[in-house]
Amino acid sequence: MxxxxxxxxxxxLCASSLSAFAQAEPPExxxxxxxxxxxxxxxxxxxxxxxxxxxxxxxxxxxxxxxxxxxxxxxxxxxxxxxxxxxxxxxxxxxxxxxxxxxxxxxxxxxxxxRSSYAMVFRSGIGLDQVTSSEEFLRLDKSRLDTLRIGVYDRSPASAWLNKHGLVDRGVPYKTLNADPAQYPGEIIERDLAAGKIDVAIVWGPIAGYFAKRVKSTPLKVVMLKSEPGVQFDxxxxxxxxxxxxxxxxxxxxxxxxxxxxxxxxxxxxxxxxxxxxxxxxxxxx
The missing domain is CATH 3.40.190.10 (Periplasmic binding protein-like II)
Incomplete structure (x- = not known):
């Protein structure tokens, strides 16, 4: 990402202070x-x-x-x-x-x-079409949840959400800061989700919306996630x-x-x- x-x-994750720099007058x-x-x-x-x-x-x-x-x-x-x-x-x-x-x-x-929010993206036709919210996702049968591979970027609100709901074992971690300059944030959707390497991706909303539209090989569904106690998504x-x-x-x-x-x-x-x-x-x- x-x-x-x-x-x-x-x-x-954190907030800190930074002193202001002075400027005499704005340049032309x-x-x-x-x-x-x-x-x-x-x-x-x-x-x-x-x-x-x-x-x-x-x-x-x-x-x-x-x-x-x-x-x-x-x-x-x-x-x-x-x-x-x-x-x-x-x-x-x-x-x-x-x-x-x-x-x-x-x-x-x-x-x-x-203002946007993190969103869940998944392929149509894999048994998740009825999911329209995080609450509905979490109400899936445990036997179904236990089969899912959920792609998230590490140290993100998505990884915190998996931890909160006992789904860490279902997570497939991706590096938040990747040293490869050819890497781009939508790869998790355009490459891995579309190819079936993961079943669900939880990413920042603009990434979800853009790459779900850009992938033409398979229909993708985007479900916006709402913030909840302990996890800010928006x-x-x-x-x-x-x-x-x-x-x-x-x-x-x-x-x-x-x-x-x-x-x-x-x-x-x-x-x-x-x-x-x-x-x-x-x-x-x-």
């Missing part, structure tokens, strides 16, 4: 310079086909600026090697990360622009800029607000399962 999902996992921008992972669909790609690429193009058009990318594998130290990377006498190579979870402390996080996603650049942050937040309809259309096109913030707030009050 590539770095965006690792960021989500990091927010789920000649381009919208985006920090991206070059192989991280459905989020970003060097061919510009990711969700975040598409949203960046919307922002670039609104600003009247060309969009440029600085690519670096979104593994360990992504922010340090992109948004914060600066050689003496040179400028930063990029100014914005298009997708970070709210609560991610390595950047100055904007207001959120969508997260708000925002954008990240450098600390100490409040004017730039406000400008980005203004774009998020004014381009909501276009952002939502892109998310829908990519099959991103969206969580209603109002329903989450109501659940938290209960």
């Amino acid at each position: 590539n770095g965006l999902c690792a960021m989500v996992a990091a927010v789920a 921008r000649t381009a919208l310079r985006v920090c991206q992972d070059p192989n991280n669909l459905p989020f970003s790609s060097t061919d510009g086909t990711g969700i975040e690429n598409r949203i960046a193009e919307v922002f670039g058009k609104a600003l009247g600026l060309p969009v440029t990318y600085y690519s670096f594998p979104q593994r360990i130290a992504f922010i340090r090697n992109t948004l914060r990377f600066k050689l003496p006498g040179q400028d930063y190579p990029c100014d914005i990360v298009m997708g970070v979870p709210v609560g991610f402390d390595q950047v100055s996080v904007t207001k959120p622009y969508y 997260y708000q996603m925002a954008m990240g800029v450098r600390y100490g650049e409040p004017e730039w942050k406000r400008q980005v937040e203004s774009l998020i607000q004014s381009r909501q309809a276009e952002i939502r259309a892109i998310l829908d096109e990519y099959g991103v399962p969206l969580v209603d913030d109002a329903s989450v707030a109501q659940k938290q009050k209960q």
Whole structure:
């Protein structure tokens, strides 16, 4: 799994503080310079086909600026090697990360622009077609549950959920941070689930929705998972800029607000399962 999902996992596991960097005044921008992972669909790609690429193009058009990318594998130290990377006498190579979870402390996080949740993906016709929720999945006969191979990324909310419900033995672990630059987060679905190497995959919602649509060899079903005591599945996603650049942050937040309809259309096109913030707030009050 590539770095965006690792960021989500990091927010789920811990929070820490980071001092702000000071900036005298915002620079004049000649381009919208985006920090991206070059192989991280459905989020970003060097061919510009990711969700975040598409949203960046919307922002670039609104600003009247060309969009440029600085690519670096979104593994360990992504922010340090992109948004914060600066050689003496040179400028930063990029100014914005298009997708970070709210609560991610390595950047100055904007207001959120969508909320999604982890989701369960499985092939139709293997005896799970009646499952529409995690509750229904857990109510399956134990004899059926004991036959399932459930692919999850390690140290993720999905692995915590398996542990909570006594299903660790059914888990097939995948590395959250894989050193192979050719690896991408949807492999668990596009390669292993589609081929029958696992029966169920539990992954971050945008990955589930995008790759379930992309696989043509077999019908796949996506079931969004709801957070429960001890396991948070849903997260708000925002954008990240450098600390100490409040004017730039406000400008980005203004774009998020004014381009909501276009952002939502892109998310829908990519099959991103969206969580209603109002329903989450109501659940938290209960």
